[in-house]
Structures are given as C-alpha cells and as structure tokens.
Amino acid sequence: MRILGLDDVTFWYPATANPALENVSLDVGPGEIVALVGRGGAGASTLLLIAAGLAPRVTGGRLAGSVNRKARAGIVLPTPWTQVSGMAFTVWDEVAFGPANLGWPEHAITHHVDRALERLEITPLASRDPATLSGGELQRVIIAGILAMDPDLVVLDEPTAELDSEGARAVWRLVRSLAAEGKGVLLATSDVDALPDVADRVVWLEQGRVRALGEPSLLAEDAMCEAGLGTTVAGLWRAAGLGAPYPLTVVDAVQRWR
C-alpha cells in the first residue's frame, strides 16, 4: 500500500535543458514520514511540487516517468505568505477558505477548522485579521488551512523556517501525530537536527538525483557530514577527529562520552 509512488521521474521546468529532477523513485506509505534533505537547488522543492500535483500542472514543464497518487494532497509552500487567500478578514475564515471551496457542509467545515486551529495552537488568533500577524504566526495559519482540508498526504516545504523553538517543536509533534492517524507526510527541511526524532526515512537529494535513502541514522554517516548535511552533533564529532560512528544527537553523544 502506498499513498504516493514516484517511479523513475524526471522533470524539466519550462524552457530549461537540464532536468531539475532525474530518475527519482520514491514511495510514501500511510503513516509514514519521509524527509528530503539536500543542498539548496538539489530538487527537494521540485519533488514536493510534483508530489502535491502542482508540477507540471501549475508550474508548466515536462515530466517523464510516472506519478501515482492515491490520495488528496495538501502542500505548505516554503513561501507560505504567498498562500494567503486574501479573501478573509479573520484567521478563522482564512483557515475555512480551503474547506469551503471543497463544497463541504457547514458543520464539517466548522469541525475541521476548529480542530486545525487547536492542533496548531492558534485558537487565540481565530478572530485576528491575517494582515496583522507576524511571519511565524502566519506560517502556522497556513499549515492549519491545509490540515483543515483533511488531506491524506501532507506535503511540507521548510515548515519550521520562521518558527520559534516552541512553534517548531509543536509542528514536529503535529507531524508525528498526523502520521499516527495514518496520513503520509513528505517534507523538506534544512533543520536536519530535528529529523532523528521525526522522520521514518531520510532521502538525500543531490543535483536532482537520489544519492542515498535510509533511516535517520544516515545523518551521522561520514559522506553526509562531509556534504554539510549531517546533524550538528555528528558534524562536531567528525570535526573533532573523534572517529566514526558519530553520535546522531546530543543524547547519543552523552552516552558515547561516558
């Protein structure tokens, strides 16, 4: 069973000769959290657009290979402020915009909007004008708007980029609880230090290709540390010349140190 399957996908943006993604195969199952990591420009955002069905449908361009999506997908872009509807004068209405456009009955909209606000811990913002929110508050409102549509596949591009530590932790907790409900989560993040506690699988993208795929322990391997993509603790261990295998997290490091 898989919610999303990419088989040998290659993708070109309009008017470009070199593909942004090349021969990528990847599955996401229900209840699974898959994290993409890589240098900027490695193709993670492109892969997420394809997963959510926005590329090539909205972006244009050309796709080879096959994409199987057996579920409704919702995506939070790395620029969430571009996802504000602009049609709502309160946060509640903003979050309700998606569900309302799905044509749901009113009680279902209310239920899903209230639940999404609670899950993002932004119920106190419900009556605020979205235009008066800070960047981090807005990021949570946009995530709530996507969740309110109850997608089976949640696609998140840098979901914690502008959040404070508490807000970031809340989002990672939320990701785990979405997976526990059986939703598939595909995300890209530069916060690799969060991944050992969040991701089931890590995909290392390099220049549009999958360079490696495995458990989060991949983030402590020498090659990933050398590429600057390992966890901070693994990178430090390596920089101190303390020999592999490197600890993945602070907790691992403390055990190793004793």
Place this chain on the structure above:
Amino acid sequence: MALTRALAFDGVAFSYGDVAALSDVSFEIAAGERVALLGRNGAGKSTVVRLVTGLGHPDEGTVWVGDWDTADRAPEELAWRVGSVFQHADQQLFARTLREDVSFGPRALGLSPREVRRRTEEALDALDLHPHAAQHPYDLSPALRKLAALAGALALEPALLVLDEPTAGLDRAWRARVADAVREHAGRGAALLVVTQDLAFAAETLERGIVLDRGRLACDEPLDRLLTSAERLKPLGLAPPPVAALSVALDLPGRPVRERDAAHTLARVAGGRSAS
C-alpha cells in the same frame, strides 16, 4: 558616544490599532557590534525592523539611527545609513536580473556609475552570486532570492545592517556564506541587528543577544552566556542550539557555543582523557 552609536531605541512604544507590539523598549547598539534580536513569534521583533527602516514611527519614545531621529527622516533618506532585508525578502526584488536588482540601491543613492559597479560586484562576490547574476530574480529559488536581497542591502554599504530571518530555508553551506559576509561587513565598522529564530546561526555570527517578550525587553546580554542557559531561554520561548546544548550536556570547559570552538575543545578533552 554619539559618534559611535549606530542605533538607539529610547522608551519606544508602538501598536497596530489596539494590538500593542512594543512597550517601553530601550537599547543602544554601537558601531561594529553584532546583535541578535530574539524572541517568540509575535514578540515584536519585525516591528523593531519596521521602525529602524522608517516604515513606521513610534507612538512614544524615539528611534535614533546615529544622530538622526527617524521621525524626521523618510525611508529613502534612512537608506544612506540603514540596509535591510525583510522577512519575506522576495517581495523586495523587482528588476529583470539579479545584478540589476543588487545595483538598484547604490544607483538610487545617486552614486557614480563606477562606484555602483564596484559595490554591486563586491556584494555579488561576498555571497557567491556571480553564477546567478544574469538570471531573473523570479527564476531563482526562494533561498537565492533571499541572498539576492541581502546582496542588495550589502551594496548600500550601510553603517547599520538590519536583517529579518536571513537564514530561513537556507542550507548549512549558504548559512555559513551569509555568516561570513555579514561578519566581514561588521568588521568594517558596521553595526548588525539580526532578527532570527536560528540560534545556531546567531551563535556562530553574533555576540550579543537582545530578547523581546510580548513587546518588552526581557534580556540583553552576551550570547554565549544566554545560549547555554536552558532555564533562562525556556520562559522566553527559546531553546539552546545543538552546539550549546552539547557543551552543557558534556560539561565542556568554557561552554563553547560556536562549532569550531566546540570541536577544538572536544578534541582537547578527548585527547586528555585517552592520555590519562
């Protein structure tokens, strides 16, 4: 003092309608100082940036940029002293190529073509953007657009550089590039005020931390001390970055917060252990 003061908030209050954003905020930043402005989402950090750049004026108190009261200056006049990158920096770009965008600021200041060229090329250089200089800003990834906006601010060669979340969404290599570029800028005597949730970047790049909590100044002290104190950070909605957390967890001498220092200390202590 007035000569070296780059920025001062003196009893500043500001609100958006009935939502109070800042109350009674006072601090000073000297030339060459590298300051992090920290705090929860909604604590008032971006409002500080708006006031410094003259996009808003305080309801009470005064914002000084050097010896200028920002209330008397238009934003374009403040651009002589303040370079800024906003949180959603892609909204700052509008030219047809990245190079043209970076050169807009110096041209708007009325500098000579030669000086405009020098500053533009140096700014592109500082952030390694030459390979993208001929591209349309909207063909770039969000991360590169952010760097483009930063290059534009550097090209102003401002006495005060104000950055709002400069590393959001950037990978580690780009973050290191940004760190080098802004440190170098500060090394030439400019003051830095950086709003950030990226405490690892703050630890590597900056030296002093000012924390806002619900619009009030909650703390102002050296970053290395602040970042190694989980008890101090927690009520402010912050958590120690991984290097600081590791320093504390392993009880490393001197509690280093920068990666290089921590790696060095780790190697030294481990060496001492295996020798004994």
